[in-house]
Amino acid sequence: MRNIFLFIRRYAIFILFLIMQTTALSMLFSYNRFHSTLYGMFSSEVSGRLNDRVDNVYSYFSLREENEKLRAQNAQLLSQLPSGQLFADTTKRLVRDTVKIDSTNSYRQFEFMDAHVISNSVFLQQNYMMLHRGSNQGVQANMAVVGPEGVIGTVIGVSSNMSTVMSLLHRQTKLIAVLKKGSGLGEIVWDGKDPQTLILNKIPKTVVVKVGDTVVTSPYSDRFPPGMNIGFVSAVTNDQETNTYILKVRTAIDFSNVHHAFVVKNKLQNEMDELKSKLNKE
Amino acid sequence: MNVVIKNIIRLILIMFVQVFILNNITPLHQLIVPYFYFIFILWLPFKTSRVALLFIGFLVGMLVDMFYKTPGLHTAAVLLLAYLRPFVIGLLMPKEITEWGNEEPTRFTMGLAPFTTYVIILTLMHNGYLILLEWMNFGSFLYFMGKLIATSSVSLILVMIGELFIHRKTRNR
The missing domain is CATH 1.20.5 (Single alpha-helices involved in coiled-coils or other helix-helix interfaces)
Incomplete structure (x- = not known):
């Protein structure tokens, strides 16, 4: 003894x-579960406040570029307004509608919420961002985050005023993507090397791929609105072992220079989740 | 100035430089990650007890992890640094640690060559362990070695710049 x-x-x-x-x-x-622990939430709230103060200063340096980006996006959105589009006269016809409910009316599936990026990293193997918008402002875990130019990442942790975003530059990124030209479903991953290059796997060799092709989010995702830019193909390699390509994709967004983002809320998310859980039960 | 207050102010300044300046520089190369914050542990007074060193190391690591959102990664590396520091000082300095007053390890109190050795050994330990932990999750060996060399050289340069340009009052012996 x-x-x-x-x-x-x-x-x-x-x-x-x-x-x-x-x-x-x-x-x-256990870092995957870390962001939902009490300490994780506390620390993101504390570091978030500090980051917010410092970002207030930093954001002055990029006001001009930020302005230009927003102007470009405004122009694009304005050109999509129905008032700016003409319809050929010949297709117009006066019909007395007997149906009282307008069944052709569209409704909104994705809602975009503006958010300020207050901290960001591209150096590490697992890169996270922090947004100044939390559960009090309607952000929930698993929501998509996009920027003016393209996809940024997914919300993984939420505290009352801040939220943590796992950016595409993360070793565990897995995102279904398609080529904008059409055919070919693939999977976006990151190899941890270059913060401007993502890897797109699983595109079958039957598809013709050229350097410069646009890669966008797939219409089958339940988080990301379809057709958001992810990047542009920068190199094409044949995978010798399988029947697929390995594509290098230059990111559409410059991850080292992100100051504004949109959190995307899918209004049908609950319905989709219910359906999925029903499937799993059976 | 009181040693404790001086070190708290120093910790805040060093954390500011690491988190808000070094972390925001556009990456020069994928292998280079500038780590500077562990200079705080290197600069603690000689007579800091080993238990205190460990607790301070844990605190500093947690602070960095809070901002880098890598729970435990930097904490583990700084703990190793804090644990090994007394041994390295014992190797390089003939004196008993208790004989020192509030002096800190500087190029004057230790001499330039022993101080440089001290910095090199501990920097390699810290970066080696940190990158090893990162490498265990993913990555290849070549990547590990390349990153260790590139990151450590940048760290060494930063620490030596810190040592040469920041005037710390020490009585020359």
Whole structure:
């Protein structure tokens, strides 16, 4: 018994070191769940406030570029307004409608909420962003985040005023994507090397792919609105082992220079989830 | 100035530089990640007890992790640094640690060559362990070595710049 105490006394510091090291490592290897823990929420709230203060200063430096981006987007949106479009006269016909409900009326599926990016990283193997918008402002986990030029990532953690976004530059990114030309479903991943290049796998070799082709989100995603830009094909390699290409994709958005983002809310999300859970039960 | 207050102010300044300046520089190359914050541990006074070193290391690591959103990664690396520091100082300095007053390891108190060795050993330990942990999750060996060398050289340059340009009052012995 005495020997045990002597042993503990002698190696007390080493044991303390081991305990702390284990704490740190266990946190590291459970980082997927980390953002929903109490400490994770607390720390993102605290670091979020500080980041917000500093970002207030930083954002002055990029006001001009930001303005230009928004102007370009405004112009694009304005040109889509129905008042700016003409219809050929010959297709117009006066018909007395007997149906009282306008069944051709569209309704909105995706709602875009403006958000300020207050911290960002592109250096690491797992890159996260922080948005100044949280559960009080209607953000929930798993919502999509897009920028003016294209897809940014997915919300993974929400505190009351901040939310953490896993950007596309993350080792665990998996996003279904298609070529804008049409055919070919693929999967976007990141190899952790270049913050401007993503990898698109699983496009079958039957599809003709050229450098410069646009890669967009698929219409089958339940989070991302279909047709959002992800990037442009920058290199085409044949995978020798399978019947698919490995494509390098230059990101549409410059991840090192993101200041504004939109959080996308899918209004049909609950309905889709219900259907999915029903499927899983059966 | 009181040692504790001085070090708290120093910690805030170093964290500011690491989190809001170094973290926001556009990457020069994919292998280079500038780490500078561990200079805080290197600069703690000689007579800081080993237990205190560990606790301070844990705190500093958690602070960095809060901003980098990598729970535990930097904490683990700084803990190793804090644990090894007394051994490295013992190797390089003939004196008993208790003989020192509030002096900190500087190029004057230790001499330029021992101080440089001290910085190089601990920087390599810190970056090596940090990148090893990152590499265990993913990546190839070549990537690991390349990143270790590139990142450590940048860290060394940053720490030496910090040492040479920031005037710390020390009595020359």
